[in-house]
Amino acid sequence: MRATTQNNLTQLTTLPYFFPVNCYLVTDGDFxxxxxxxxxxxxxxxxxxxxxxGLPLRYIILxxxxxxxxxxxxxxxxxxxxxxxxxSDRELQLIKKPEAYAFEAQKPIKGSYPxxxxxxxxxxxxxxxxxxxxxxxxxxxxxxxxxxxxxxxTRAIIVGDLIQTQGGIAIAGDTRPLFPFPTMxxxxxxxxxxxxxxILLHHPTLLAVxxxxxxxxxxxxxxQALTRAKKRLQ
Numbered sequence: 001m002r003a004t005t006q007n008n009l010t011q012l013t014t015l016p017y018f019f020p021v022n023c024y025l026v027t028d029g030d031f032x033x034x035x036x037x038x039x040x041x042x043x044x045x046x047x048x049x050x051x052x053x054g055l056p057l058r059y060i061i062l063x064x065x066x067x068x069x070x071x072x073x074x075x076x077x078x079x080x081x082x083x084x085x086x087x088s089d090r091e092l093q094l095i096k097k098p099e100a101y102a103f104e105a106q107k108p109i110k111g112s113y114p115x116x117x118x119x120x121x122x123x124x125x126x127x128x129x130x131x132x133x134x135x136x137x138x139x140x141x142x143x144x145x146x147x148x149x150x151x152x153x154t155r156a157i158i159v160g161d162l163i164q165t166q167g168g169i170a171i172a173g174d175t176r177p178l179f180p181f182p183t184m185x186x187x188x189x190x191x192x193x194x195x196x197x198x199i200l201l202h203h204p205t206l207l208a209v210x211x212x213x214x215x216x217x218x219x220x221x222x223x224q225a226l227t228r229a230k231k232r233l234q
Contacts, residue, residue, distance in 0.1 A: 027055065037062075070117075
């Protein structure tokens with residue numbers, strides 16, 4: 001597992017050279033928040049990184065509920081049973097019934113949703129909620145219930161699979177031939193374009209994604225990704 005730290009944010013990457021899957025540890029004063037939990041094989045190494053900080057894990061928050069983002073959730077909760085688990089209501093509903101609502105883009109719901117959520121969700125979160133220093137931003141596109149997290153101290157933004165950087169920066173659904181897998185699990189590119197425009201309004205200083213390396217000062221790369229994605233829709 002590769003660990004890369006930028007200020008208060010540590011990216012933990014499973015299979016960095018073959019199929020990079022990221023989760024993130026956020027140091028927030030005297031506690032930690034874990035964003036996503038990567039693959040089942042990631043659990044032991046994630047736990048070692050948490051233990052090495054000497055800080056308690058207070059929150060586990062999920063960008064979405066695909067299997068490569070919740071794979072170690074149960075194992076980590078067993079190690080830290082007092083940690084609160086947070087996810088959007090829309091993602092929980094997609095596990096129960098993977099269909100679009102009438103007001104959403106009528107596209108197939110894709111990706112590896114579990115048959116049941118592996119643990120009890122402590123809290124449902126949505127637009128504007130705060131988890132420590134992190135603000136919740138609803139950013140559907142990869143899935144209808146995807147959410148992102150903005151660190152209000154540094155303006156780093158963690159977007160899950162809304163955007164990828166592996167194989168070249170792109171909005172999920174705008175296929176990158178060197179790493180096409182996010183597209184294979186993406187629900188609606190047009191909705192993802194709107195969500196990417198939304199995160200640009202927050203003027204992020206660092207972009208952290210589910211697959212690929214973090215990007216500092218991401219405004220120009222995101223604008224280029226938007227241009228490319230809009231051309232694909234035409």
